[in-house]
Amino acid sequence: MDSGDRLNPISSSISYRSSHIVSIPYPGRGHINPMINLCRLLSPRIDLTITIILTEEWIKLISSDSSSPNLPDNIKVRSIPNVLPSERTRGNNYTEFFEAVMSKMADPVQRVIDELNPPADIVVADALLPWIVDICKQRNVPAVSLWTESASLFFALFKFDRLDAAGGLPEDFSGDETLSYLPNVSSTHIANLLPNATTFDILRAFSRSYYWFHPAHSLLTTSFDKLEISVMEKIRSEFSIPIYQIGPLIPHNLLSPSPKPTNPDFSPYFSWLDSQPNSSVLYVSLGSFLSISDHQMEEIAMGLIQSKVKFLWVLRDKLFCVDKVDEDTGFVLPWCDQLRVLSHSSVGGFLTHCGWNSTLEAVYAGVPIITFPLFWDQKPNSKLIVDDWKIGLRLKENDDEETVKREMIVKKVRKLMDFDDEESKGMRERVAGLKEVCQAALEVGGSSQQNLDEFLQQNNDPKATVGLQKF
């Protein structure tokens, strides 16, 4: 993308009466989930068709997810071939995956866009897909960017890119340099944004790839108005395009009614959760694609068991020490309906890798957190959780520690789940406060709903204002 692209809005003068929205998520769970939730929110609001473009592999993965109900009739899914490394191995070589997304997805996506009938009136694409700019420009279709990470990270990358473009980063960059300009966030070592960041080429590629929101028509974020106020003010002062905080984009409207044992969607872990005392269970999930060493897994398993706190643990492939886990200890399973689990009355804590969706889901459910960030935005997210919002504890006391030992896991788990512990009580109170603000944002007339309405009104669609229903 040249510097001109950064300054010239695509089709900013077009007023579109959107009848066909084409949605293109980045091919990863943490991006597809919020994009699909956005489509679900839009679908009843205006008279439109929505087409979501996914790889064949992702279509299979989504349709096998029993916790996710069928899409409304006006949302269609179109496939592109599996031109990327498989989701099952994505975590093994993230750089290779990212490069494939940058170089191999654009052609099949534009072929699908060109086949659509009726044609696309507007494209909503993940902020990580910069090639969408040229596709939209060539077809004179407005493009909207969806940002699925924190506003703080957005601002960090913006500043990083500025510094880089102005030659402000040293040649012998080591990663030890800090990003110290984030309002409300204490300084972050750049190396902390990536695992093994001995060079910053990938960070550069990431920060460049975000830059298509300069020519975008508008920017949607999965955050909500009162969560990251000062950093959002800074972002707004730097960008001329409209920015709408419409999150969290989580399936909260699908939470009720809860599945009953007679329902085919009912899974045994709900019965197990139902049988536990209030706020007694620690929910453990370390994300959808990154792997942890076997040794670390073993320490986590033994730490959880020795803590004597009951746990529900999502383990995707390897079932560690499962033979030692019975119903009096915990419950181990490969996948769950996470938002429903976090919202269950027996869940009182969350040990998480701090993906932004998981973070927002914990805030929505009012559950305090033990942070165990692995990669990318997860370290800054952990910082927000522990230092700024003060709703969680770090699992690692020392960042240089290679493996967190079982003794530390026992200590942190017991502390978080101890209702008499003053620090833990404080965290519970603060997360309950955030929960209220978050749920209010999603209510009828709440800020996220109003912002979504404003976004729709920006399209000059006369039907856009009728959508004031609960979403």
Ligand SMILES: O=c1ccn([C@@H]2O[C@H](COP(=O)(O)OP(=O)(O)O[C@H]3O[C@H](CO)[C@@H](O)[C@H](O)[C@H]3O)[C@@H](O)[C@H]2O)c(=O)[nH]1
């Ligand atoms: O058993 C499970 C486990 C996860 N989830 C859902 O999967 C999503 C996971 O998203 P997230 O918590 O953001 O984690 P990742 O999939 O790891 O997300 C990637 O994308 C995020 C958004 O860009 C980034 O913040 C993360 O760092 C990046 O790893 C959430 O909606 C969870 O509710 C389930 O439904 N069931």
